[in-house]
Structures are given as structure tokens and as C-alpha cells.
Amino acid sequence: MHSTFEAICNRNTQTNIHEDAQEGGDNQDQCAICLDLIINQAVIVPCQHSEYCFRCMRIWTTTSNRCPICVQPIDYLVHRIDPRTKDFQIFHPLPIMPNLNNGDDNNRQSQAASPTLPAAQHPPNSESGPSSSQSDHFIGLDRRQLIYRHSLYVKHIPSNRYTQFYPVSSKHFLKDRSKNPSEPTRRDCPSAKLIARTIRFLQRELRAIQPEVLAHPIEHSIRVIIIILHRADSNSSEAVHRFSQLIRDPQLAQHFSHELTCFLRSPYDDLLQWDQVLQYPTAPNVY
Structure with a gap:
């Protein structure tokens, strides 16, 4: 688990450096769900997709336990990530509501x-x-x-x-x-x-x-x-x-x-x- 958090923090640090080197960016900070700028970035564990606002993913997990991009199962979400101090918070979703049927x-x-x-x-x-x-x-x-x-x-x-x-x-x-x-x-x-x-x-x-x-x-x-x-x-x-x-x-x-x-x-x-x-x-x- 520690290695997972280390990888997330390191990747976010590299992402910040890369984005600082660009001017204007190319929708890198756009949430894949709401299409607005990402607020409080959420990282899905274990797949580590991170193109989401935490708020969007928190709502998403009420009806799906899979990543919107790769469809891998979601164990939990990491958010409020500070790459410099390596602080973060973890969100464990409840089991999804049985209203959506697969297939x-x-x-x-x-x-x-x-x-x-x-x-x-x-x-x-x-x-x-x-x-x-x-x-x-x-x-x-x-x-x-x-x-x-x-x-x-x-x-x-x-x-x-x-x-x-x-x-x-x-x-x-x-x-x-x-x-x-x-x-x-x-x-x-x-x-x-x-x-x-x-x-x-x-x-x-x-x-x-x-x-x-x-x-x-x-x-x-x-x-x-x-x-x-x-x-x-x-x-x-x-x-x-x-x-x-x-x-x-x-x-x-x-x-x-x-x-x-x-x-x-x-x-x-x-x-x-x-x-x-x-x-x-x-x-x-x-x-």
C-alpha cells in the first residue's frame, strides 16, 4: 500500500513539473466526467487513473464500482494529494446501489x-x-x-x-x-x-x-x-x-x-x- 501512495505522489509531482513547463496546457486539467477543470483531483486505486474531480468520482461510486476509463474495479479513491508533503486522504466507497444491471x-x-x-x-x-x-x-x-x-x-x-x-x-x-x-x-x-x-x-x-x-x-x-x-x-x-x-x-x-x-x-x-x-x-x- 505504501508503494502505491509513493507512486501516486511521485507521478503527481512529475505531472506538476510537466504542466508548469507548458503554457496554456491542452485540457490536461479537465475532468473526464464533468468536463470542467479538475477540483480536488481523485486517483483511483489500483488502476491509478486520475482524470477526475473527487466530487464527480464520489458520486460516480454510488452507482458503479469500476473506473470510467478502464472499467477495472475501484478499491478506493485517493484525493487531497499534496505531492510536496505527500499528504493525502482516502475514500472507501460503499457497495453500489443495486439499480444498474450489467449488460x-x-x-x-x-x-x-x-x-x-x-x-x-x-x-x-x-x-x-x-x-x-x-x-x-x-x-x-x-x-x-x-x-x-x-x-x-x-x-x-x-x-x-x-x-x-x-x-x-x-x-x-x-x-x-x-x-x-x-x-x-x-x-x-x-x-x-x-x-x-x-x-x-x-x-x-x-x-x-x-x-x-x-x-x-x-x-x-x-x-x-x-x-x-x-x-x-x-x-x-x-x-x-x-x-x-x-x-x-x-x-x-x-x-x-x-x-x-x-x-x-x-x-x-x-x-x-x-x-x-x-x-x-x-x-x-x-x-
């Missing part, structure tokens, strides 16, 4: 073509509903695809005690997190629950968008979107701009932002219940 993206086309029933045919308390979160990916998928195909925007639902809708901002994704950045987030805190329900929504929603406009596999896009939601409100211009880097169609990215924001404001965890309350303008052959 889903390899079957995107077959899943999109799978027969599904419109959610309106499934009452919220129906015993014929899905038995696992994975089946949520398919229930109502054909309806969601038609909604994006016809550019139908969900109608606004007001925020009040009767609807139980309420505004959600990036602060809600950080709520009740530990003030110590080296401590992992508890899975039962409000922010973790919000992330879990957001992931369930994204797993289906991204499958409703044409595969050819998605810049990355679904699982990778979900993790990046979660990071975006920690930094910007889902309906903000910054978030829409970030979404357009994942969904390579500006109008579609704007539409996605609108649908996501409405879901985040809702009190629903179950996608079937969520589908029951949605109202859209009518269009030919949508229902």
Missing part, C-alpha cells in the same frame, strides 16, 4: 423491441405489475417512445399539499450528506433515496430515446446525469447544455429535461403510478 446496454435494440403494455392498462395496485426494477425498463416503454417521437411535453402539475409535488433543485441531491467528504453517503438518507428513484426513471427514459442520438451507453449516461443533477437544477440552461452532450439533439435534450424535472417534482417512486397521473396533449396514435 443492459448490450441488449438495447432487443429490449426496445420487446412487447410492452401502455402503463394506463396497469392500475397502481395491479397484481400483474412488474416484480422487479428491471421490468420497469419495459413497462410503458412504447408509450414513452411515442411521446418523444411526437414531441409531446407533459402538462404542468402544480406544487401543493394535494398533489404532493414540490420543487427539486441540485441541493436536494446533496441533502443530509456527511460534511466530511471522505465519508460515504448513507443509503437511507433523503439524497440517496432521491438518487435511487432518479436512476429508476432514467433507466426507462433513456431507452425511449432513439439509440443513434445517445453519445454513450445507457449506464454511463445515467451516472453522468446523476453528477449533473448534483451541480445544476434539472431544468436549468446549464443542465440542458450538459444533457445535449449526452443526447446529441438539442430539442430532444430540452424535452428530456422537461420530463425529468416533472418526475423529480413528483412524490412517486413507482413508474406505473407515475404514468397514471401524466397528462399530455393528444396526438395521432399515441394512446
Whole structure:
């Protein structure tokens, strides 16, 4: 372990010398996840990839235990590295939340073509509903695809005690997190629950968008979107701009932002219940 830390500190020292010798740099300090300048660089152990902000990697590890670049397992993260004093801090992630299923993206086309029933045919308390979160990916998928195909925007639902809708901002994704950045987030805190329900929504929603406009596999896009939601409100211009880097169609990215924001404001965890309350303008052959 000592040799690992020694290698990281030595490499960071050499990197600083190399960067000081250059003028302007060539995106060497750009985070591979958020694409902004790296703040509090994180090094993944054991692969030692370090092109990340610690904050981005801390969020990443809530949904994946593998390096975004080489896909090797993550044992822990090293951050707040001082090459001169060789001081650093270690972050040990908790086991990932069981919401993302390996191999889903390899079957995107077959899943999109799978027969599904419109959610309106499934009452919220129906015993014929899905038995696992994975089946949520398919229930109502054909309806969601038609909604994006016809550019139908969900109608606004007001925020009040009767609807139980309420505004959600990036602060809600950080709520009740530990003030110590080296401590992992508890899975039962409000922010973790919000992330879990957001992931369930994204797993289906991204499958409703044409595969050819998605810049990355679904699982990778979900993790990046979660990071975006920690930094910007889902309906903000910054978030829409970030979404357009994942969904390579500006109008579609704007539409996605609108649908996501409405879901985040809702009190629903179950996608079937969520589908029951949605109202859209009518269009030919949508229902």
C-alpha cells in the first residue's frame, strides 16, 4: 500500500513539473466526467487513473464500482494529494446501489423491441405489475417512445399539499450528506433515496430515446446525469447544455429535461403510478 501512495505522489509531482513547463496546457486539467477543470483531483486505486474531480468520482461510486476509463474495479479513491508533503486522504466507497444491471446496454435494440403494455392498462395496485426494477425498463416503454417521437411535453402539475409535488433543485441531491467528504453517503438518507428513484426513471427514459442520438451507453449516461443533477437544477440552461452532450439533439435534450424535472417534482417512486397521473396533449396514435 505504501508503494502505491509513493507512486501516486511521485507521478503527481512529475505531472506538476510537466504542466508548469507548458503554457496554456491542452485540457490536461479537465475532468473526464464533468468536463470542467479538475477540483480536488481523485486517483483511483489500483488502476491509478486520475482524470477526475473527487466530487464527480464520489458520486460516480454510488452507482458503479469500476473506473470510467478502464472499467477495472475501484478499491478506493485517493484525493487531497499534496505531492510536496505527500499528504493525502482516502475514500472507501460503499457497495453500489443495486439499480444498474450489467449488460443492459448490450441488449438495447432487443429490449426496445420487446412487447410492452401502455402503463394506463396497469392500475397502481395491479397484481400483474412488474416484480422487479428491471421490468420497469419495459413497462410503458412504447408509450414513452411515442411521446418523444411526437414531441409531446407533459402538462404542468402544480406544487401543493394535494398533489404532493414540490420543487427539486441540485441541493436536494446533496441533502443530509456527511460534511466530511471522505465519508460515504448513507443509503437511507433523503439524497440517496432521491438518487435511487432518479436512476429508476432514467433507466426507462433513456431507452425511449432513439439509440443513434445517445453519445454513450445507457449506464454511463445515467451516472453522468446523476453528477449533473448534483451541480445544476434539472431544468436549468446549464443542465440542458450538459444533457445535449449526452443526447446529441438539442430539442430532444430540452424535452428530456422537461420530463425529468416533472418526475423529480413528483412524490412517486413507482413508474406505473407515475404514468397514471401524466397528462399530455393528444396526438395521432399515441394512446
